[in-house]
């Protein structure tokens with residue numbers, strides 16, 4: 001052998017690498033906050049992030065943001081990220097200097113299934129689209145339809161289904177049930193069709209599955225470099241292959257709805273006032289692609305958010321029976337005034353009746369504080385700026401705001417911030433709701449891009465939760481892991497298995 005040292009080379013390189021990394025580790029642990037993960041050369045905190053991916057939001061809140069004083073800058077390769085949950089920074093990003101922090105081109109690429117719609121645009125197109133959405137969502141006919149659909153779905157779909165499951169002592173996955181309920185509700189509101197996914201035979205919901213895939217693969221697109229997922233998309237491999245199939249299902253479904261409407265042979269919901277599609281279908285500003293993207297955005301806005309939140313409400317109520325008792329105490333006087341109807345064994349409240357229920361609303365807000373359905377907001381940076389916390393951000397940096405972490409910050413919510421305590425939302429006498437500014441309670445976003453469906457969502461969730469709590473005892477099955485999916489939504493990974501008991505009244 002002419003060069004025996006060559007055989008030793010890989011071992012030498014390995015030893016050298018270990019020594020260099022060891023020295024780097026010692027150096028960085030002296031210069032860095034020792035409570036934070038090591039910031040390795042090139043890969044940054046990626047190794048620590050990868051190990052903790054299964055508990056991502058907890059990791060961000062308690063391993064990254066808490067020890068760093070609520071804001072942190074790090075880099076992965078050439079990508080510079082500013083992560084924060086500091087309300088002062090949030091107010092700066094979402095309101096005071098919001099024009100410097102648009103969603104950006106990369107966000108629009110990630111959610112290409114909704115390209116061109118309000119969800120993905122900034123600046124003037126955003127202002128224009130917001131005006132249109134506001135007009136649609138406040139139109140008395142759309143609001144009327146939403147109320148009727150919600151009432152009908154709960155009365156004729158949810159309650160009989162739950163009564164059947166209680167009678168047969170069957171196990172129910174409340175996560176799946178709520179997702180089906182809300183899917184049906186929004187399909188009726190947007191397209192005017194009853195998809196009947198909440199029925200005893202529990203049909204497969206391809207469109208809902210496709211929506212979940214969009215959010216799961218979008219999450220991957222957020223965390224891998226853009227060039228990598230774009231190559232995978234071009235080659236049609238890995239998660240991109242799954243996404244392409246899901247996008248096709250979604251586009252096909254919406255196009256089918258549009259075509260049926262144009263042919264005027266859609267299935268009409270009884271006495272339908274006016275659904276969302278009918279506000280757009282003859283509008284020349286919306287070509288087919290934009291119309292599909294807009295309808296998909298409505299589906300995401302309503303179905304994904306309410307469908308993700310309701311299972312967490314039920315989970316928190318099942319874990320806190322005293323909260324259930326307080327809700328029933330609040331419901332009792334209203335229900336006692338309702339005339340009893342012969343043969344009707346279940347009671348539900350109408351929109352007007354739930355409006356004044358502050359304790360019930362406090363339970364929803366408390367759930368959204370701890371389990372926001374959209375746990376992270378992403379923004380881009382237009383020009384160099386200094387955050388109120390003193391951190392400098394530069395053009396093309398990524399800004400990530402952890403909504404999940406804000407709700408668990410002691411400095412904002414007090415020492416009991418990790419407890420589920422609806423009372424924190426109520427005035428001393430318990431009669432009024434306390435206001436929390438949106439830069440501290442970010443579940444519905446903040447600033448000029450505040451959620452446009454907040455009031456609708458709260459009303460609908462109140463109607464659903466009041467009906468469940470009044471008519472049923474819900475018992476969570478022991479020993480089930482409650483984890484979250486890796487997704488842009490805070491969805492439950494393994495469902496929420498419960499047993500139901502019909503309450504005797």
Ligand code: HEM
Pocket residue numbers: 118119130133137301302305306309368373374377442443444445448449450451452453454456457
């Ligand atoms: C629990 C229920 C809901 C929560 C927590 C919620 C939360 C949010 C959040 C965080 C955003 C900002 C998303 C982003 O830009 O990345 C948003 C935007 C929006 N939401 Fe909601 N939402 C809910 C329900 C609804 C409902 C039921 C509707 C309509 C039927 C709706 C309509 C919208 C619209 C149109 C936007 C876009 C606003 C814009 O980009 O300027 N939301 N919502």
